[in-house]
Amino acid sequence: MSAPSQITLPSPADFHVHVRQGAMSELVTPHVAQGGIRTAYVMPNLVPPLTKTDAVLAYKKDLERIAPNTEFLMTLYLHPEVTPDEIRKAAKAGISGVKSYPRGVTTNSSSGIEDYGVYYPVFKAMEEEGLVLNLHGEVPSDDEKVRTQLDPPDAQNISILNAEKHFLEHLRKLAADFPKLRIVLEHVTTSEAVDCVKSLPANVAATITAHHLWLTIDTVAPQPHHFCKPLAKEPKDRKALQDAIKSGNPKFFLGSDSAPHPSASKAPSISAEGELHSCAAGCYTSPYLVPLVATLLESFGALDNLAGYVSEHGRAFYKVPAKAGDELKLRRPATAVKVPARLDGAEGIEVVPFWAGKELGWEIVN
Amino acid sequence: MSAPSQITLPSPADFHVHVRQGAMSELVTPHVAQGGIRTAYVMPNLVPPLTKTDAVLAYKKDLERIAPNTEFLMTLYLHPEVTPDEIRKAAKAGISGVKSYPRGVTTNSSSGIEDYGVYYPVFKAMEEEGLVLNLHGEVPSDDEKVRTQLDPPDAQNISILNAEKHFLEHLRKLAADFPKLRIVLEHVTTSEAVDCVKSLPANVAATITAHHLWLTIDTVAPQPHHFCKPLAKEPKDRKALQDAIKSGNPKFFLGSDSAPHPSASKAPSISAEGELHSCAAGCYTSPYLVPLVATLLESFGALDNLAGYVSEHGRAFYKVPAKAGDELKLRRPATAVKVPARLDGAEGIEVVPFWAGKELGWEIVN
Numbered sequence: 165m166s167a168p169s170q171i172t173l174p175s176p177a178d179f180h181v182h183v184r185q186g187a188m189s190e191l192v193t194p195h196v197a198q199g200g201i202r203t204a205y206v207m208p209n210l211v212p213p214l215t216k217t218d219a220v221l222a223y224k225k226d227l228e229r230i231a232p233n234t235e236f237l238m239t240l241y242l243h244p245e246v247t248p249d250e251i252r253k254a255a256k257a258g259i260s261g262v263k264s265y266p267r268g269v270t271t272n273s274s275s276g277i278e279d280y281g282v283y284y285p286v287f288k289a290m291e292e293e294g295l296v297l298n299l300h301g302e303v304p305s306d307d308e309k310v311r312t313q314l315d316p317p318d319a320q321n322i323s324i325l326n327a328e329k330h331f332l333e334h335l336r337k338l339a340a341d342f343p344k345l346r347i348v349l350e351h352v353t354t355s356e357a358v359d360c361v362k363s364l365p366a367n368v369a370a371t372i373t374a375h376h377l378w379l380t381i382d383t384v385a386p387q388p389h390h391f392c393k394p395l396a397k398e399p400k401d402r403k404a405l406q407d408a409i410k411s412g413n414p415k416f417f418l419g420s421d422s423a424p425h426p427s428a429s430k431a432p433s434i435s436a437e438g439e440l441h442s443c444a445a446g447c448y449t450s451p452y453l454v455p456l457v458a459t460l461l462e463s464f465g466a467l468d469n470l471a472g473y474v475s476e477h478g479r480a481f482y483k484v485p486a487k488a489g490d491e492l493k494l495r496r497p498a499t500a501v502k503v504p505a506r507l508d509g510a511e512g513i514e515v516v517p518f519w520a521g522k523e524l525g526w527e528i529v530n
Numbered sequence: 531m532s533a534p535s536q537i538t539l540p541s542p543a544d545f546h547v548h549v550r551q552g553a554m555s556e557l558v559t560p561h562v563a564q565g566g567i568r569t570a571y572v573m574p575n576l577v578p579p580l581t582k583t584d585a586v587l588a589y590k591k592d593l594e595r596i597a598p599n600t601e602f603l604m605t606l607y608l609h610p611e612v613t614p615d616e617i618r619k620a621a622k623a624g625i626s627g628v629k630s631y632p633r634g635v636t637t638n639s640s641s642g643i644e645d646y647g648v649y650y651p652v653f654k655a656m657e658e659e660g661l662v663l664n665l666h667g668e669v670p671s672d673d674e675k676v677r678t679q680l681d682p683p684d685a686q687n688i689s690i691l692n693a694e695k696h697f698l699e700h701l702r703k704l705a706a707d708f709p710k711l712r713i714v715l716e717h718v719t720t721s722e723a724v725d726c727v728k729s730l731p732a733n734v735a736a737t738i739t740a741h742h743l744w745l746t747i748d749t750v751a752p753q754p755h756h757f758c759k760p761l762a763k764e765p766k767d768r769k770a771l772q773d774a775i776k777s778g779n780p781k782f783f784l785g786s787d788s789a790p791h792p793s794a795s796k797a798p799s800i801s802a803e804g805e806l807h808s809c810a811a812g813c814y815t816s817p818y819l820v821p822l823v824a825t826l827l828e829s830f831g832a833l834d835n836l837a838g839y840v841s842e843h844g845r846a847f848y849k850v851p852a853k854a855g856d857e858l859k860l861r862r863p864a865t866a867v868k869v870p871a872r873l874d875g876a877e878g879i880e881v882v883p884f885w886a887g888k889e890l891g892w893e894i895v896n
Contacts, residue, residue, distance in 0.1 A: 305748045306765065321766040323747050325691070381689050382671045385750065386757055386808035388798050395751055399672065400687040431797045432754050438871035438887030442752035505804035521804030 168467070171494045171526070175486035176454050176474040177203035179237075180298070180350055180371050180419025182271075182446070183227060185210050191509030192424045192450060193230040200454030200492045200528050203235040203484060205419065208263055209271060213241035217254045237484065239263045239298060244282075248289035260482065261296035261348075262286070266304055266331075271393075271423065271445060280334060287338070291345040296482065301335060301349045301357065302327035302394055324395045328353055332360045339364045346481065351376065351421045353394040355404035361415055362408075369481045371419025372405050372473075375447040375518050377460045388430045388443035389516050392421070409473050410466045417478035418457065422450040424515045427506065447518040452503060456518075458494055459525035493529035501527050534833070537860045537892070541852035542820050542840040543569035545603075546664070546716055546737050546785025548637075548812070549593060551576050557875030558790045558816060559596040566820030566858045566894050569601040569850060571785065574629055575637060579607035583620045603850065605629045605664060610648075614655035626848065627662035627714075628652070632670055632697075637759075637789065637811060646700060653704070657711040662848065667701060667715045667723065668693035668760055690761045694719055698726045705730045712847065717742065717787045719760040721770035727781055728774075735847045737785025738771050738839075741813040741884050743826045754796045754809035755882050758787070775839050776832045783844035784823065788816040790881045793872065813884040818869060822884075824860055825891035859895035867893050 178201045183193045196204045206227065208214035214223060220238045227236050240246050240254055242264040251262070264280075280287075290297060306322045322330055335349055349361055349370040361370040379396035396402070408416040423446030433441045449456055454474060461470050479486055503519045544567040549559045562570045572593065574580035580589060586604045593602050606612050606620055608630040617628070630646075646653075656663060672688045688696055701715055715727055715736040727736040745762035762768070774782040789812030799807045815822055820840060827836050845852055869885045 319765065321764055323764045324751060325747055325764060381691055381761075385690060385761055386754070386811065387806060388752070388754060388809070389806055391752055395747075398687055398689045398691060399685065432882070434871050434882070434886060438868060440753060440755055440882070440886055443754070445752065502804060505800050516798075516800070516806070520800060520806055 167462075169496055170529075171458065171467070171470065173454070173471050173492045173494070174475045175202045175479075175490035176200050176418075176492050177205070177478050177482075177484065178418055178420045178422070178450075178453060179205040179348070179478045179482065180207065180373075180421050181205065181450065182207045182209070182421070182423040184424060187509055187511040187513050188424060188426075189226070190230060191507065191513055191515070192448075193227055193234070195451040195507075197231055197234050199450045199452050200494075201234070201450070202490055202492070203237060203479075205237045205260065205482070206239060208239045208241040209265065213243060214239070215241050215243040215245040217250060217257050217259060220254070220259055221257055237261075237482070241265070242283060242286070246286055248285050251286055251289035251293055251295060255293035255295055259295065261298050262290060263298040263300070265300045266302055280338065284341070287342050287345055291342050294346075296346045296348060297338070298348050298350055299331075299335065299338075301331040301352070303330045303334075324393070325397065328394050329356045332356060335360060335368070336364070339368050343367065348419070348481075350419055351394060352405065353397050354401045358404045358408045358416075362413065366415070369415045369417065369477075370408075371421070371478075372409065372416055373419065373421045373447070374449045374453060374457050374460060376405055377402065377409075377464075378519075388432070389518070389520070390447065391430075391443055391445055392423070392447050393445040406464045406466065409461065409469050410464070412469055412472055414472065414477040414480060416473070417481065418474045419478070420449050420453055421446070422448055422453065424448040424450075427514045427516045430516065448515055449518045451507065451517060452524060454492060455494060455501070455524045455526040455528060456503075462525055494526045495529050496525065497527045533828075535862050536895075537824065537833070537836065539820070539837050539858045539860070540841045541568045541845075541856035542566050542784075542858050543571070543844050543848075543850065544784055544786045544788070544816075544819060545571040545714070545844045545848065546573065546739075546787050547571065547816065548573045548575070548787070548789040550790060553875055553877040553879050554790060554792075555592070556596060557873065557879055557881070558814075559593055559600070561817040561873075563597055563600050565816045565818050566860075567600070567816070568856055568858070569603060569845075571603045571626065571848070572605060574605045574607040575631065579609060580605070581607050581609040581611040583616060583623050583625060586620070586625055587623055603627075603848070607631070608649060608652070612652055614651050617652055617655035617659055617661060621659035621661055625661070627664050628656060629664040629666070631666045632668055646704065650707070653708050653711055657708050660712075662712045662714060663704070664714050664716055665697075665701065665704075667697040667718070669696045669700075690759070691763065694760050695722045698722060701726060701734070702730065705734050709733065714785070714847075716785055717760060718771065719763050720767045724770045724774045724782075728779065732781070735781045735783065735843075736774075737787070737844075738775065738782055739785065739787045739813070740815045740819060740823050740826060742771055743768065743775075743830075744885075754798070755884070755886070756813065757796075757809055757811055758789070758813050759811040772830045772832065775827065775835050776830070778835055778838055780838065780843040780846060782839070783847065784840045785844070786815050786819055787812070788814055788819065790814040790816075793880045793882045796882065814881055815884045817873065817883060818890060820858060821860060821867070821890045821892040821894060822869075828891055860892045861895050862891065863893045
């Protein structure tokens with residue numbers, strides 16, 4: 165392929181995005197459209213988590229007030245309050261899916277699940293109603309267990325390095341038990357996860373973030389702004405994600421997991437008792453998402469796969485077709501375009517975006 | 531073993547410590563004795579690195595001025611300036627060893643080596659003169675290579691996760707080629723490294739840090755104050771280090787790799803060009819090292835191995851016997867003793883120590 169100077173994409177969609185609450189939401193929700201995204205699949209891990217249809221609808225209304233030109237697809241947070249009846253209510257109200265967080269593995273996941281068995285009636289209702297199941301595919305680490313107990317009999321060496329790999333058996337079982345339920349393994353980060361999703365039927369797909377196409381453990385460990393869950397892994401894993409996109413396999417599409425955190429929560433801090441606080445997990449890519457993705461895909465020779473990755477594959481899986489005439493045009497910048505060092509909101513909010521200070525190879529034609 | 535209320539240790543030694551330069555050195559060098567250590571094996575990665583006997587002796591004199599009651603064992607930095615003649619000169623001057631840093635893998639290692647072949651005459655001289663070879667046992671990551679080149683033919687998936695494992699072939703070759711050279715694989719972090727050192731003859735030993743007995747990747751990734759090289763790995767690796775100490779094998783002994791960094795260099799920062807800076811690598815344990823080690827060993831049932839780990843094994847390997855009457859006494863604190871949240875030096879230096887705010891199970895009897 166000769167390098168094009170302009171690209172036209174069918175209506176881009178981001179099938180995994182965090183647009184938060186309050187002042188942070190006011191700052192970041194408009195960034196979705198600014199980054200070239202027309203359809204945003206919104207995560208429900210608010211405080212408190214969105215476990216009721218009415219709460220989801222109220223949240224959607226607020227997002228539409230902030231960003232009236234963005235299409236928001238909404239989700240419920242998998243939780244004991246989400247019953248089969250709630251699923252039927254959600255389906256009637258136009259809610260698209262249900263997100264499952266294993267307990268404690270990421271931002272606002274302390275209400276997450278520990279065992280899928282109890283949710284089988286819920287998954288059955290979702291299958292019948294056509295709701296999508298979105299899985300944060302990591303099992304909890306047993307780090308704390310092996311730290312505090314001497315030779316615990318049930319230690320399995322589970323860490324944030326292999327938490328995704330250990331989750332795949334749960335994915336395989338869910339896929340086998342609910343063959344008509346559409347399931348998305350979110351933000352895959354390992355070659356094993358890519359292989360697993362490929363091996364499963366067409367009702368199972370995966371999102372791939374922009375940041376996992378660039379990071380590896382070497383760039384994450386020394387840099388809290390690169391710390392995210394799942395953690396970026398080895399070069400071979402990043403290559404597996406890149407190759408999944410290059411293959412054109414429609415099971416793989418963009419879900420940015422763009423997740424803003426106040427920059428203070430990305431720096432180490434000390435509590436009143438003198439103990440260290442951990443840094444928050446997440447990378448923020450929304451304000452320049454499609455240009456970033458184009459830049460990354462071009463870097464590994466996958467520019468031909470851009471339309472599939474940012475629009476066609478996800479829209480086909482979710483059955484949310486692009487509207488006619490809703491194309492996005494990209495061009496090579498005439499003068500250098502850099503990712504800003506910070507983004508400022510109300511109430512003193514400051515967010516340091518992913519790739520701060522780096523140059524983008526593409527810009528949106530307005 | 532019933533839990534003792536007091537422990538008497540033969541003269542503790544730390545066979546891997548960074549005492550820096552300038553105002554930082556003034557702050558941290560006295561901490562070595564404060565932490566219960568009588569003999570400190572000092573790293574040469576200053577700016578510029580210590581590649582000449584005369585520079586090492588001048589540094590030693592300065593350390594003795596700051597902390598006159600600590601015994602300092604000194605090292606050269608392996609570098610083209612370190613010739614066989616320099617080794618003979620160093621041996622006459624009482625220098626104990628030579629430290630090898632692979633290029634670019636840790637603090638002030640940009641002068642590090644890339645190929646051991648050229649140093650064989652130096653190692654021969656060290657073998658003859660009885661100097662110890664101290665190895666930072668990691669090969670450079672090929673992360674940058676695979677990021678900037680499309681499908682580089684020589685990519686080997688080397689990251690900070692497997693950099694130590696890939697180094698072991700170099701260790702085995704050096705041990706085979708120099709059977710009378712004493713070699714220390716510094717700060718081992720993987721079960722593979724422990725197994726390798728066990729399998730090699732008695733001239734090969736390993737240091738184990740305090741922080742690697744506690745950290746795993748789960749506690750490192752979100753916390754720059756836990757970021758160190760080599761990176762802490764999986765629970766199974768931490769267990770292998772703990773088991774090496776519990777086994778009483780004299781090949782394994784304390785080298786704290788205690789490495790102070792100004793706390794500002796542990797926080798993410800943005801350059802004038804708007805690009806993110808990485809956080810510095812290192813954990814700082816010197817001011818309470820022996821009480822910390824006693825607390826950790828007790829947590830995994832190895833208090834019986836404390837004397838071997840903090841004194842006997844290392845002193846036997848280095849042929850630096852404990853002086854008679856130079857014991858250190860520990861007791862259980864009557865009132866809670868916590869690691870301070872920060873340590874302040876001149877010129878605005880502030881260091882956040884490892885385990886800040888956590889309670890120690892032992893204290894030194896003065």
